[in-house]
Amino acid sequence: MIGIVVVSHSRALADAAVGLASEMVAEDKRPVIAVAAGLDATTFGTDAMAVSEALAAADSPDGVLVLLDLGSAVLSAEMALEFVDPSVADHVRLSSAPLVEGLVAAVVTASTGASLDAVVTEAERGLVGKQDHLGDTPTVEAEPVVEPDRSLEIVVSNEHGLHARPAARLVGLVNGFDAAVTLTNLDTGKGPVDAGSLSMVATLIAQQGHRVCVGASGRQASEALEAIETLAAAGFGDEPAPDVRSSTAGGSGLDVAIGPAVLVGSGVDVSGYVAGDNELGRLEQALETAGEQLRVLRDTTPEHGDIFVAHLALLGDRKVLDDVRASIAGGASAPAAWQQVYDDLAATFEGLDDAYQRERAQDVRAVRDRVLRVLVGASEDAPADGILVVPELDAATAATLDATRIAGIAVRAAGTTGHGVIVARSRGIPLITGIGDVDVRPGATIAFDARTGTFEVAPDEEHVRATIAERQVERDRAVAQADEHAITRDGRTIDVLVNVGVVQDAVDARGADGSGLVRTEVLFGDRRTAPTVDEQVEAFRAIAQALGNKPITIRTWDIGGDKPLPFLPQAKEANPFLGERGLRVFRRRPELLRDQLEAIRRVAAETPVHVMFPMVTTADEVAWALDELGPRDGLEVGIMVEVPAAALRVATLAKDLDFVSIGTNDLTQYTTAADRTNTAVASLADGLDPAVLQLIDHVVRNAGVRVAVCGDLASDPQAAVLLAALGVTELSAVGPQVPLVKARLRQSDLSQVDTAAVLRARDADQVRGLL
Template sequence: MIGIVVVSHSRALAEAAVGLASEMVSEGDRPVIEIAAGLDETTFGTDAAAVAEAIGAADSADGVLVLLDLGSAVLSAEMALEFVDPEVAERVKLSSAPLVEGLVAAVVTASTGAPLDAVLEEASRGLAGKQDHLGDGPAATQAVVASDNFVEVAVGNEHGLHARPAAKVVGLARRFDARVTLTNLTTGRGPVDAGSLSMVATLNAQQGHRLRVGASGPEAQDALAAISALAERDFDDVPAAQAARPSVGQSKSGSGLDVAIGPAIVADRDVDLAGYRAGENEQQRMQDARRASEEQLRTLRDQTAKTVGDAEAAIFDAQLALLDDSVVLDSVAEEIGGGANAPRAWKSALDALASSFEGLDDPYQRERAQDVRSVRDRVLRALVGAAEPVSADAGVLVVRELDAATAAAVDAERITGIAVRAAGTTGHGVIVARSRGIPLITGIGEVEVPPGALVGFDARAGSFVVNPDANVFRTAIRERTAERETALADAEQPAVTVDGQTIQVFANVGSVQDAADARGADGSGLVRTEVLFGDRQVAPTVEEQVEAFRAIAAALGGKPITIRTWDIGGDKPLPFLAQGKEANPFLGQRGIRVFRRRPELLRDQLRAICQVALETPVQLMFPMVTTAEEVAWALAELADIGSSGWGVKVGIMVEVPAAALRISSLAEGLDFVSIGTNDLTQYTTAADRGNSAVAPLADGLDPAVLQLIDRVVREVPAGVEVAVCGDLASDPAAAVLLAGLGIRELSAVGPQVPVIKSRLRRTDLTEAAKTAAHALTLTSATAVRDLLDRSQAE
């Protein structure tokens, strides 16, 4: 093990720094640390002879690291090297690392038996975590540490290295006798310690980014091979949509509805720390609370694996990794060493880490801050002896955020629903709750909810009510239960309205499994090819695409499928197609715009689509179209591959207001257009649906959005069909409204297809058209929802 020498002008400063660093590791693992500080106990200064003596005392065959404070300390250390034996001097390294942070990092790293160069590197990065958090460090210009042992891997999973896959990387890196680092080559961030979950999070590694994995030490090659294999498996990350789907034969403990009523069980308060009294050994209290929390999380993980599924259980592995994160624990120990009590130190460290997650670019990764706060509160409860926040009472649980532990632990036979104040639909708690079939609504805001008050919510209508009319909600529950049962029984029957009009109801799919799960779908109105091939590190060949499209068609029984060409950019990168960083990617290179510079990738996809069209009914759809010139270019590319006579119908997506406003010329010569209400809403309202601060503005029932849909239906050229494939088509009430506007083809998420078809069978299109015309004149999405509620009740 290496030795360490601390050179400082102040003996008191040096002794305090050594005392703090020594707390980070057990005595048996601690390296030799010598001090050369001050001219005496009270006089400031440095002495080269004292430094030489300290180096001799700390000397080891593995080397000596010298840490210094400032000015003459450097000169004294350099002179000291002339006093010691030349053989000793050769194995001494002077470090410019910050004294306190560098010493802490050096002691912790040296305790693992790391070589001198690795300890020097870690000490030099002592400020990295603090700089990254405060945004004043040189993260963007950090150089990759030179090493003969490295590999490059791609991040292919949907949401990058968020908590669960990051935890797998950390756990794997710790298994080997090697020093493993990660560098995000796409953004320039890093290198960071691959054994620290909090440091891995600072890489902000998203889908499509490339990482450099470096390793040194006896098992460096084994570590690189293992992490490369993990990356090839997309870090064993299960997509959120798949994670939320119960396994075959898996029972749901909730009702599976989107409406609930019951007395409010309010659990949205912070852990009360007011009564905590510090003791003599706060470090030990902290460790005891951490170990108790680990046991609780392991129990939750095992229970979740049995009752919900392995994908959901893996969420708790990420939380367990946080409890064993060296960077977090070092920060806590440092604060306690500085006089803070255990709860204050733990809260400070985890709050800082949560803020780091919230500063990441990807909305999905930002929501991982919920997991950090969940772990924070679990340990705080253990420290103060507080009970778990969820009681055994029956009713509607009201929480500020829904963490996975709460969602997994609640008794779904007693908890009739969960209301979450925070917006967001991709949090781990939301995934677990939906997997269990628990009625759920998010984004209820700061409405006052007295404990025990009767509350009800209707997630379909987006409403949460305190002291509601109980009969209204109980009626809704009975009706929707019956509706779901009837819908499933009649799923394969066509959706024919009361007045005899058939509405085609298709399914949006991103995988063969999605297609297989789409009971009753008349086909697929949207095959998301960027999702279907989103795990690929290299572009799929024509043959591979043909095979995938055939499999989807087979899963749908040979029914028609509409294949959207590559729709990437913004929040949808592809690993095999690198894109430069853009200041505003949603207004940048998206959809068809990208392939003006990479037409060969589009041509391969067009060949595959046309080949499948010889075997099954296929429509081809180009995304993110704005101008007629883009349409002409796309059609020319299709013509160049000799597509005539292959029976492919061709259309475009209407996702931007400009396309809707010029639809009469834009759709000239096409077979169909499909309105993507997600992006159309986002661009019309200038509100990012992933940003909780403005997400309520991005409502597809906003009359401005409906007016654009109405314009497309009325002004599209004769013979051109109009479909809707956005989320609006998955809302039963909105589906009726769309039919009233003249839409005759809807494409919804698979599980909603039977319900949509059932609702349309009870629809009189003459009345639906009147309701739609009225909706166009209203002033808000709320007013439209009220209108739909009244129309349904009549």
């Protein structure tokens, strides 16, 4: 195996490049890599004597490849050849290949035992993949490939496609067989390319979900195809760690709080930072420290580990880091360069059409501030003993708060899908969002009631504490009586079920009469490949068993550009909320729906199961879905009513159905033309808007079948009473709210609810007043 020498002006740069390349192959297959970089650990420069020592260390009878960065590195390497024994110098090759990309390609190719010439060729092709992707003219032409005499089709399941590590595993595998293997990206038409060349594989730009044709010829063609198929099925060795979830909340779980204000600013004060002569070194150290902090958070909060994995990815984004380093090289201090680049990245996210992606700007700013705190030596003590008031809530803060000491969190920004909000609510911490720019001084007594949407400075403390006591008693009593039926005072029985995204939701549910919504796209959302029928059967069966084999309603895949499935990538849409969502997607990929329907049928033979199709607009869509389902064999079938068109024509849509379930989140958004995650219009997206309620009333009166609600309104005890009064007979709520919804219904006389007045109300606020 050849040896490799890396010559660079920067020790940190060389070590980082070697570290990156070394991750591409197993330790026992790596070539010897020697480094001659910097005059010392922190001083830039090159030394011919150090290069000659590195050549001696990497010497191999098969040859030595030398990769260099720029300028004097070339001169030092040439001079070093004069210092070493001529027998060594004779098989040393200096290459103009790009340092980082060339090193990765060289290490992967050398690990297969390739010749020096072959390794040099691959190293010099290092830029081809990037050039091809960006539309530049490649500097190296692809060599002709052998026509295969057998082939198979695989699907790329990796989240980031065939990026460096999985591609390196594939190349290493291919080069171990006596066979010529080619790859063709069937979704983009790129290829065929030599599967034994890392740089050529990169030109495929094979992303998650892409279909790749693998062709092979030669003595071991069959064995090579079989091995590649196995590697692809295992995600090219790049599958995520198993999802571990915690059901421990920690907080009170109430929706009301009072306490002194604990203000946390929106940024880090860098005004006292004094730049030195090694800003790049300071940045690298800060990145290492911040990375260790995030790894600790990832490992100690497994239920939210995926969030911190995303933060680690942001921290190590090579394109962004290159921009930061370039800014430092231009004279900027490390904090200034870091802050500017990450501010620009956050602005990019905030300019996206997708509301969920816009909220990812919070994650960018969280990573920005973490590194800035390390650079300036600021502490990161978690606040406690009060109500935290923040411009926006990042996941790290939410995960590290002492939930037994923090009274609550008040977030100035609107939005309910930010990672920090999700983490805080999962831990049972009282929280309100969208309080705006209200003036709050540190230490001032503040209070909020998320149920009524009120936030107060200097509140009536006695009144608030009385409310808290009442809510606590209410919750304790509701939990104690959770298993009792929800029978109203006027004798109507309302089924209260639980929304399920993971099996643990069903395990934790108290008092649920079953599940009115199994979110299959969440249940299998961490998968990089589509789950098999057997895997889906196992998950559905586990949910049913956790709920005592009470009825469960399984919603078929509900995805779209705003909430993609990892194993079913979609083209970017200008407005994903109005694009291919829900059932619409599967009219072009029916095989995934058919597998899911088969799994549902199998479970339905064992326990009561209903199936529900999402994002239905037309009768033709319903007919198509029923045709795909085939014979019902006692299986109850329904649709989601999420768009005004479906609500208005529900009599036509429900003609051959057993039930409909209203998704109030989307119905509200589409009716009010307001994105509830957009601060500017979030207040308009109110499920109690009379226009939304009128549509719900229309559905109940005209559907001719059982009507359920599984959106957020069903989780609001006050709204649940109104829905029941309108004629809804089944409510599916989030787990912690099930006991409270049932308790409120038991206290209610639905005949006394003036639904006519509610439907005539001026706005949502007047509706609340009437309730």
